[in-house]
Amino acid sequence: MNFENPIIDFKDLPQTELIEFEPLPKRYLNYRRLTFSILLLVLSAMWIGPLIAGELIGVAISGGVWLAIALLIFLFEKKRYSQKGLALREHDITYKEGVFFQKTVTIPFNRIQHSETSRGPIERKFKLSTLKIFTAGGSQSDLSISGLDPDRAQELKDFIAKSVAKHV
Amino acid sequence: MFNKGFEEPRRQEVLGVLIMLADNIRKIVRILFGFIALAVVQPQVMAYLKWVALGVLILVIAFTIIQFRKFVFYVADGELILEKGVFIKDRLAIPFDRIQTVNINQNLIQQLVQLSGVKIDTAGSGKEELEIKALSKADAEALKELLQSEREKTLIEEDGSPILDDPASDQKEIKNKRKPLVALSFKQLLIVGITENHIRSGLLSFALLWGYGSQYAELIGEEIESRSVEIGKEVIQAGWQALMFFIITFLIVSVLTSLARVLLQFFNLEAVLEGNKLWVKSGLLKRVENTIPLTKIQFIEWHDNLLRRMLGFQSLKVFQSKSEDRTKKSVEIPACFPEQEEVVMSSLYPEMSDDSLVLKTSSNIHFARVLIIAYSIPVLVLSGIFASASIYLGLASFLLLTILNVYLSSSFVKAISLDLGKQFLVYKRGFLFRKKTVLPLFKGQTVSIRQSPFTKRRKLAHLTFSTASGNRSVRYLPIEDAQKVYNYLLVQIERAEKSWM
Numbered sequence: 001m002n003f004e005n006p007i008i009d010f011k012d013l014p015q016t017e018l019i020e021f022e023p024l025p026k027r028y029l030n031y032r033r034l035t036f037s038i039l040l041l042v043l044s045a046m047w048i049g050p051l052i053a054g055e056l057i058g059v060a061i062s063g064g065v066w067l068a069i070a071l072l073i074f075l076f077e078k079k080r081y082s083q084k085g086l087a088l089r090e091h092d093i094t095y096k097e098g099v100f101f102q103k104t105v106t107i108p109f110n111r112i113q114h115s116e117t118s119r120g121p122i123e124r125k126f127k128l129s130t131l132k133i134f135t136a137g138g139s140q141s142d143l144s145i146s147g148l149d150p151d152r153a154q155e156l157k158d159f160i161a162k163s164v165a166k167h168v
Numbered sequence: 169m170f171n172k173g174f175e176e177p178r179r180q181e182v183l184g185v186l187i188m189l190a191d192n193i194r195k196i197v198r199i200l201f202g203f204i205a206l207a208v209v210q211p212q213v214m215a216y217l218k219w220v221a222l223g224v225l226i227l228v229i230a231f232t233i234i235q236f237r238k239f240v241f242y243v244a245d246g247e248l249i250l251e252k253g254v255f256i257k258d259r260l261a262i263p264f265d266r267i268q269t270v271n272i273n274q275n276l277i278q279q280l281v282q283l284s285g286v287k288i289d290t291a292g293s294g295k296e297e298l299e300i301k302a303l304s305k306a307d308a309e310a311l312k313e314l315l316q317s318e319r320e321k322t323l324i325e326e327d328g329s330p331i332l333d334d335p336a337s338d339q340k341e342i343k344n345k346r347k348p349l350v351a352l353s354f355k356q357l358l359i360v361g362i363t364e365n366h367i368r369s370g371l372l373s374f375a376l377l378w379g380y381g382s383q384y385a386e387l388i389g390e391e392i393e394s395r396s397v398e399i400g401k402e403v404i405q406a407g408w409q410a411l412m413f414f415i416i417t418f419l420i421v422s423v424l425t426s427l428a429r430v431l432l433q434f435f436n437l438e439a440v441l442e443g444n445k446l447w448v449k450s451g452l453l454k455r456v457e458n459t460i461p462l463t464k465i466q467f468i469e470w471h472d473n474l475l476r477r478m479l480g481f482q483s484l485k486v487f488q489s490k491s492e493d494r495t496k497k498s499v500e501i502p503a504c505f506p507e508q509e510e511v512v513m514s515s516l517y518p519e520m521s522d523d524s525l526v527l528k529t530s531s532n533i534h535f536a537r538v539l540i541i542a543y544s545i546p547v548l549v550l551s552g553i554f555a556s557a558s559i560y561l562g563l564a565s566f567l568l569l570t571i572l573n574v575y576l577s578s579s580f581v582k583a584i585s586l587d588l589g590k591q592f593l594v595y596k597r598g599f600l601f602r603k604k605t606v607l608p609l610f611k612g613q614t615v616s617i618r619q620s621p622f623t624k625r626r627k628l629a630h631l632t633f634s635t636a637s638g639n640r641s642v643r644y645l646p647i648e649d650a651q652k653v654y655n656y657l658l659v660q661i662e663r664a665e666k667s668w669m
Contacts, residue, residue: 008526010527010655013652098618100621101618102619102620102624103617104616106616107613108658110662111612143614
């Protein structure tokens with residue numbers, strides 16, 4: 001009887017933890033910061049109010065808080081941007097994100113149903129695109145990657161389409 | 169019993185009128201449900217509706233009698249023929265070789281009048297209902313036997329192989345094709361009902377009552393408010409008695425709801441493995457039939473609880489890939505004994521018997537600490553309430569509840585285990601209510617790993633695997649193990665060439 005039962009060496013498996021991730025374009029960081037600037041603009045009411053009323057102490061306190069929020073958001077966005085990454089292997093696509101709560105997802109090409117790219121008005125101004133990857137069985141396992149270069153997104157979409165076609 | 173045979177056109181048993189009548193009334197009530205609901209709210213409509221209802225009832229009875237007289241069936245020229253129709257005569261001919269399965273079932277009314285229904289499933293018959301609803305038990309058995317043996321005969325004739333050379337081997341072949349798995353008797357059904365998770369169904373029914381109650385709260389609100397002050401005083405006086413009363417009511421309601429739910433859902437449950445399909449049929453008022461091709465099964469789950477473990481059975485949930493029109497993705501077989509478990513496993517996953525373990529891992533004990541801390545909040549609140557009555561009572565309950573918390577939390581975490589086999593993943597968890605998920609690796613779809621600052625510091629991670637029928641997460645795994653499972657699962661999915669959905 002020809003029976004083999006070798007011990008599996010996990011080091012011989014392709015290791016996802018060693019993947020080099022490709023960063024998103026720098027424009028994505030600016031895009032995120034701009035969208036938050038709109039929020040900051042609304043929040044600036046908190047120091048403009050005292051300014052009109054002429055309460056200098058109020059301006060100082062609320063202005064300080066406002067500046068702190070702005071700084072935190074900008075730093076957080078920078079960190080968030082640097083944590084995002086995308087990697088393509090022959091058989092799957094891996095995406096990671098998250099500053100405090102980090103998440104890494106891998107979707108094999110032979111389990112992808114279809115993919116699509118979309119662009120909002122502000123994304124268009126920044127030359128950015130969102131790639132959505134759909135799997136079977138509900139939205140929980142779908143993947144949405146925003147802040148991609150449009151050409152890259154299209155490339156990925158075509159690549160996925162080709163790989164998916166191979167498996168059907 | 170069937171000295172008449174089935175060659176001559178014949179009607180059903182006379183009491184079948186009652187069955188058909190019940191059926192027709194149910195259909196009418198469903199159509200007119202809106203009016204009936206209106207009548208309950210509006211008394212004027214009620215008075216008027218009584219006469220309408222009487223008229224409709226007389227019409228329905230007359231219709232049913234004609235319908236019964238027009239319904240005949242017989243066997244001729246390799247076909248089962250049904251003739252029916254009150255206004256338009258309808259003739260259905262079912263060739264034997266198109267018959268997939270023949271099932272005998274009894275709903276509540278059929279049981280009352282001691283008759284059985286014979287239901288015939290055909291290949292590609294769509295939604296056409298092929299059912300002879302009122303036969304004596306002996307006739308039903310005879311018809312089923314006849315149809316099945318005729319079907320086998322035509323199939324063998326087509327194959328060109330000799331007809332019934334060796335009855336024994338032929339019998340065996342039929343048995344191989346068709347494996348009855350579970351047929352739930354009424355007694356077993358009651359046991360299932362009694363061993364349900366009552367607290368869950370109790371909470372559910374209270375939530376439901378609360379929802380209904382709040383709708384009418386405004387109407388009766390004032391009335392209650394004026395009385396509630398008085399009642400409130402009494403309640404405080406009653407104290408423990410009131411609490412006991414509430415708890416007992418809750419328990420009774422819970423048990424009754426579970427019983428009712430189980431009776432409605434699983435009445436006369438029948439599960440059959442046939443070829444590459446699993447059939448599950450059940451239901452009291454509405455008989456639900458599920459046909460699951462084995463290849464569509466994504467994963468299965470075994471559930472049990474303390475009581476069921478003592479009685480030696482568990483329930484099986486079969487998860488199939490979700491199509492757009494089907495919202496329900498799992499089918500439950502509530503009572504499987506060890507020998508049935510073996511049949512299920514060996515039929516669904518024959519390759520599992522020689523599947524060897526690749527990695528065994530489980531949640532880290534840090535998970536228990538997280539649980540203990542989380543549950544210490546309700547413990548504090550509860551013992552605070554007791555402490556307001558007496559400081560000693562508070563201390564005692566705090567001590568007792570904390571011991572219970574520590575014990576349950578650590579037992580819960582200890583019960584978690586993830587076994588990675590060569591081709592299968594077996595994920596066990598639960599201490600009082602045990603769950604066991606069996607997933608063939610190639611049915612996986614997406615894998616993800618999550619880490620929070622807390623788990624990262626302790627070198628732990630949450631692992632989630634998604635399938636076409638939902639996700640399962642294993643929390644607080646050692647990060648190296650999580651990575652190993654992650655990588656191995658991906659390799660197995662990417663290497664798979666079998667269709668998985």
